[in-house]
Amino acid sequence: MALLNIRNLTVKFATATGSFTAVDGIDVRVDRGEVLAIVGESGSGKSVSMLAVMGLLPDTATITSDEMTYDGRDISNMSGPERRRLIGREITMIFQEPVASLNPAFTVGFQIEEVLRLNLGLGSRDARGRALELFRAVGIPEPEVKIDAYPHQMSGGQCQRVMIAMAIASNPRLLIADEPTTALDVTIQKQILDLLMKLQEDYGMALILITHDMGVVAETADRVVVQYKGRKMEEADVLTLFESPRHPYTRAAVGPAGTCNRGPLAHRLGILPAGGSVMTSTVPVVEGRAIVQDYNVPGSLFARGTQVRALSGIDFKVEKGKTLAIVGESGSGKSTLARIIALIDAPTGGELRIDGEVADIRRRRPVPALRSKVQMVFQNPYGSLNPRQKVGDVLMEPLVINTDYPATERRDRAEAMLKKVGLQPEHFNRYPHMFSGGQRQRIAIARALMLNPALLVLDEPVSALDLSVQAQVLNLLTDLQDEFELTYVFVSHDLSVVRYIADEVMVISRGVAVEQGSREALFANPQHPYTQSLFAATPVTDVEAIRARVARRKAARLVQPV
Structure with missing residues (x-):
């Protein structure tokens, strides 16, 4: 008997314009100790279907199914107290954004202890002891110190480890992980995935992994369900799915086997060859010479203040029409350098x-005249757009501040830019929350182009987007670069994205540029050990590697005691 069995699940949401079907007749089955990957782009219904299981959908949702059982028990007809005894104890969930999932007003230790007190009935002393054990189990450094830290005092990877510790606190039998590595760099991603797989084997849990990353699927899953627009397109064991995908959507997502994450991106996009413009210029659009950035950490009554060096002697230059990609893990200094290039920080x-x-x-010379030449696109488009401003006002604001154009011309330019980035004039009067993630990133790009800049600094612009939307945004960036002769500084941790869009690549580790060169040279023969470690940490979708992993997991299960 399956641990979780769902048949013909449908989820509809009531909206101002009528009913919207987010999940349409989905079947999901998870066996004990199995790793099931649910794959699909934004809007495919993969997260909504699992939130229906957890009972976390809003009142506007209508949920119907022929069957929704856990270990033979009917979830859909459980009373509130019965469901609460099940959810959080036997079924737990890790959410996509760990920092947003944790309460910023309480220490991470208090939040885990709260789970232990409510679900297991532990006293304060026992709960703290168990919380420390969990911190050690998930590999959080200095657990005795970190347990009293607040979420903002921890890195994204550490916050995700806290969420994992919270999820396994009650020894669940089913763990649902919703995009647990999205926006994490490849080395932290590998650590989190390795941790999840180790815990899954140690605790004998079933694991449902929701993701849009086929590289993650290749390295973790036993079986895969592919969803698209609320429907199940395909289901197969992981080896069969990568060897012979049946549905066109699955074939597009898998692509050919490759040595980089999710296969060569140029093939996946299927439109443009790798690389950017071939234009040259005698004077670089942007050049950095021995860039250094130090931060002063203030002292306290019990500790002296210290100075942290975030960047140490960085040299670079980017010619007109070219793209420099800056690569490195979290905390390497790549975003710090991006903010300096964008004239945000000195x-x-x-x-x-x-x-x-x-x-x-610092001396403000001649920065005001240069600011219009440099614009920045941030990682989180929703966070970088004012939710109280309509899209038209967002686009016209740079013109209001920096030009003396009349209102009619500002509107005409904003509507024209909307068309350039693939949106429509009717979007002019809508608010940011009314758009998808990919559309919001298009709006952010449009805003950055309103002053006709020479240089765009793009900080992880596609890291939080699913596969097909990534392709659309990257194609748009390449088209705009060719049309406007733009120069890009592109910050990313995704090597497949870098391989597609970059001309030159700079690898940063702990504030030092450890390697720099052309895309072709760096991908063909990385020299520095740190660069080699980034490539080694990147998930591989090679069929033979998948076959070997499946064989290892089967062998390990055969020797496990019953």
Whole structure:
């Protein structure tokens, strides 16, 4: 008997314009000790179907099914107290954004202890002891110190480990992980995936992994369900799915076996060859010479203040129409460098030149004249757009501040830019929350282009987007680069994205540029051990590697005691 069995699940949401079907007749089965991957792009219904199981959908949702059972018990007809005894004890969930899932007003230790007190009835002393054990189990460094830390004092990877510790606190039999590694760099992603697989084997849990990353699927799953627009397109064991995908959507998502994450991205996009514009310029659009950035950490009554060096002697230059990709794991300094290039932060030392002119933020010379030449696109489009402003106002604001165009011309330019990024004039009067993640990123790109900049700094612009939307945004960026002769500084941890879009690649580790060169040279023969470790940590979709992993898991299960 399956541990979780769902037949013909349908979820509809009541909206102002009528009923919207998010999940349409989905079947899901998970066996004991199995790893099931549910794959699909945004809007495919993969998260909604699992939130229906957890009972976390809003009142506007209508849920129907022919069967929804856990270990033979009917979930859909359980009373509130019965469901609460089940959810959080036997079935737990890890959510996509760990920082947003944790309460910023309480320490992470208190939040785990709360779970232990409510679900297991532990006293305060026992709950703290168990919380420390869980911190050690998930590999959080200095658990005695970190247990009293607040979420904002921990990295994204550490916060995700806290969420995992919270999820396994009551020894669940089924763990649902919703995009647990989205927006994490490849080395942290590998650590989190390795941790989840180890815990799954140690605790004998069934694991449902919701993801859009086929590389993650290749390295973790036993069986795969592919969803698209609320329906199940295909279901197969992981080896069969990668060897002979049947549905066209699955074939597009899998692509050919490759040495980089999810296969060569140029094939996946199927439109453009790898690389950017071939235009050259005698004067670099942006150049950095020995860039240094230090941060002062204030002291306290019991500790002296210290100085942290985030960047140490970074040199780079980018020619007109070219793309420099900056690669590194969390905390490497890549976003710090991006903010310096975007004229948001001033470097402690070194020199930054834009179109040959020295940009000295501290002395404000001649920064005001250069700001319109440099624009930035941030990682989270929803967080970078004012939710109270309509899209038209968002796009016209740079023109209001920096030009003397009349209102009619500002509107005409904003509507024209909407068309350039693949949106429609009727979107002009809508608010950001009314758009999908990919559409919001298009709006952010449109805003950045309103002043006709020479340089765009893009900080992880596609890391939180699913596979097909990533492809759309990357194709858009390439088209815009060719049309406007733009220069890009592209920050990313996804090597397949870098391989597609970059001309030059700079690898940063702990504030130092450890390797720099052309895309072709770096991908063909990475020299520095850190660069080699990034490639080694990237999930591989090679069929032979999947076959070997499946064989190892089967052998391990054969020797496990009953």
